[in-house]
Amino acid sequence: MEIIHLTYPEKPVAESGVIALGFFDGVHLGHQHVLQTAIEKGEELNLPVTVMTFDPHPKQVLGKSDDQIRYITPLDRKLEKMADLGIDRAYVIEFTIAFSELSPQEFVDTYLIAAGAKHIVAGFDYSYGRFGAGKMATLDFHSRGQFTHTTVAEQQADDEKVSSTRIRKLLAAGEVEAAASLLGEPYQIKGTVIHGDARGRQIGFPTANIRPEFAYVIPKLGVYATHVHLEDGRTFPAMTNIGRRPTFYETGEVSVETHLLQFDEDLYGQELKLEWIAYLRDERAFDGIESLKAQLAQDKIEAARRLNV
Structure with missing residues (x-):
């Protein structure tokens, strides 16, 4: 898997493809469903599949608390799991104050349209642009007709959303076996x-x-x-x-x-x-x-x- 690090205002390489969006801490079963959906779309369209993720966590840059943000997976492990799933390329965008101030349209123009996106895949709760004002429901409008998209519905296990927050709570309670079942590995x-x-x-x-x-x-x-x-x-x-x-x-x-x-x-x-x-x-x-x-x-x-x- 090719890995490209970008710091705003650097732009991605223009190449037609499918792009999966997300922070993906843990690359848990919910994330894997997003990535697998992107891979299947890439096969359908005969296009390479790219992940666009961010580092560090937005809360580490924008948060007012002095508490250190703790992660389920470091970046290198996250990328390793993505490569194992069959992703072709990963863009890792440095999350900075300047990057966070992009409007939803500026984010789409600079990082999705400029990358040659033909189809976008993300979870139902994905947001983009300043203050997270861009939602999956607004992506059609911001796409300028350059790409289509798939919104992946909430994934559940035992009638509860599979999420990084849930996994953190399980680990804090010592429930490592339950956490492993959501991560797909210990x-x-x-x-x-x-x-x-x-x-x-x-x-x-x-x-x-x-x-x-x-x-x-x-x-x-x-x-x-x-x-x-x-x-x-x-x-x-x-x-x-x-x-x-x-x-x-x-x-x-x-x-x-x-x-x-x-x-x-x-x-x-x-x-x-x-x-x-x-x-x-x-x-x-x-x-x-x-x-x-x-x-x-x-x-x-x-x-x-x-x-x-």
């Missing part, structure tokens, strides 16, 4: 192994202390069954704790620590990918090292059971 994060306080090794459960490399949505504090993918391509079952280690610290920063089952090698400095498979229990403080070790032994048994190892 939720994953990548991070580098850094030095911790080595307390896990001292009590017989050595852990890799992982520093996430990106502003990911972090699941609810607690213990999980996970898969860990190493840089060399090997994959290991693991139990992973997200928390503040209350047995040892009254307060502290949230850490991500993973204990790989059937493994005893040095991982410092490596980039690992974690896949969240199942929630095991809440994080809690223990009255001593021995009670903590006993619980970790039970966690290890339960993680192995949930991971079928």
Whole structure:
């Protein structure tokens, strides 16, 4: 898949094609339906299919809050999933203040008509232009007769809309299995192994202390069954704790620590990918090292059971 980064006022290459529009955080089942609809339209019209997406999230640029925006998927993973689906090209437009001030007509002229769009595909709730004033219902008017479009209806699972917001809420509740069913794959994060306080090794459960490399949505504090993918391509079952280690610290920063089952090698400095498979229990403080070790032994048994190892 060809990837082209643009910063306003840069314009796309003029080439007839089908364009799918959206931010696509997570590239979840709803997004995949939009993309598949675009692919099918491309096959019908014998035209290449392009995704036009944006980075960073508009709220990160326009929001008044100082809170950091957290994402389900970083841009590179988002593009990888799109390529796997069969998209031919992706335009990644840098979302800036100047870009946000384009009127709906200016956006269509500069980025859709200029790109040679013959057909546009987007979800029913897609908006464009300053203040999101352009809607799918106004796209015919703004198209200047240069392209047609398909509006993809709301996709539901268990009688509820499939959305990035819903997936974030599931992750915040520790419901990683439900989140995976909407993503079409286990939720994953990548991070580098850094030095911790080595307390896990001292009590017989050595852990890799992982520093996430990106502003990911972090699941609810607690213990999980996970898969860990190493840089060399090997994959290991693991139990992973997200928390503040209350047995040892009254307060502290949230850490991500993973204990790989059937493994005893040095991982410092490596980039690992974690896949969240199942929630095991809440994080809690223990009255001593021995009670903590006993619980970790039970966690290890339960993680192995949930991971079928």
